[in-house]
Amino acid sequence: DIQMTQSPASLSASLEEIVTITCKASQGIDDYLSWYQQKPGKSPQLLIYDATSLADGVPSRFSGSRSGTQYSLKISRPQVDDSGIYYCLQSYSTPYTFGAGTKLELK
Amino acid sequence: EVQLVETGGGLVQPGKSLKLTCATSGFTFSNAWMHWVRQSPEKQLEWVAQIKAKSNNYATYYAESVKGRFTISRDDSKSSVYLQMNSLKEEDTAIYYCTWGLGAYWGQGVMVTVSS
Numbered sequence: 001d002i003q004m005t006q007s008p009a010s011l012s013a014s015l016e017e018i019v020t021i022t023c024k025a026s027q028g029i030d031d032y033l034s035w036y037q038q039k040p041g042k043s044p045q046l047l048i049y050d051a052t053s054l055a056d057g058v059p060s061r062f063s064g065s066r067s068g069t070q071y072s073l074k075i076s077r078p079q080v081d082d083s084g085i086y087y088c089l090q091s092y093s094t095p096y097t098f099g100a101g102t103k104l105e106l107k
Numbered sequence: 108e109v110q111l112v113e114t115g116g117g118l119v120q121p122g123k124s125l126k127l128t129c130a131t132s133g134f135t136f137s138n139a140w141m142h143w144v145r146q147s148p149e150k151q152l153e154w155v156a157q158i159k160a161k162s163n164n165y166a167t168y169y170a171e172s173v174k175g176r177f178t179i180s181r182d183d184s185k186s187s188v189y190l191q192m193n194s195l196k197e198e199d200t201a202i203y204y205c206t207w208g209l210g211a212y213w214g215q216g217v218m219v220t221v222s223s
Contacts, residue, residue, distance in 0.1 A: 034210075045211075091209055098152040
């Protein structure tokens with residue numbers, strides 16, 4: 001199975017910072033990597049697919065990138081509404097696997 | 108408008124069975140690859156099962172943790188996907204989501220609690 005190691009587990013950031021969350025895959029996943037945001041009581045919402053493609057309706061302050069088998073989600077000048085839990089998902093091969101999540105708090 | 112609505116959750120004793128239904132609308136269901144994903148009380152997301160379309164012979168795939176106990180199926184005439192859960196364990200307690208292709212469209216989730 002492909003392991004997705006996500007970091008950090010939690011993060012407190014100011015509205016002026018650039019927030020970066022990373023997921024390292026245990027093997028190559030050919031950019032079959034998505035990022036989701038989840039707010040309390042809601043379903044996960046797709047932010048990024050295919051590692052770098054922005055999902056419809058997602059603000060341009062969100063972006064995705066890759067370096068080797070490490071994938072990153074960047075939030076530039078985050079807004080208070082960006083608080084929540086962020087997850088990565090590899091859909092390269094079954095069993096598809098999620099990262100453990102990053103809880104983001106904006107201060 | 109794309110909609111996915113899960114039903115069938117509830118409280119069940121260990122060892123018992125439960126069947127979840129996900130009714131969909133707003134897209135061509137017969138061509139869609141459908142998944143079930145669950146979220147534990149600790150907020151960990153876990154992919155559970157996938158069923159492909161008729162053109163892919165309705166191929167199914169499962170997480171190791173549910174293989175042999177859970178069965179995913181679909182009825183294209185009803186635009187619905189199902190998850191039959193047998194021999195339930197306390198560790199199956201979670202919110203269960205159905206999702207179209209693990210993409211932008213997820214249901215609101217249904218709670219399954221396995222407890223004596």
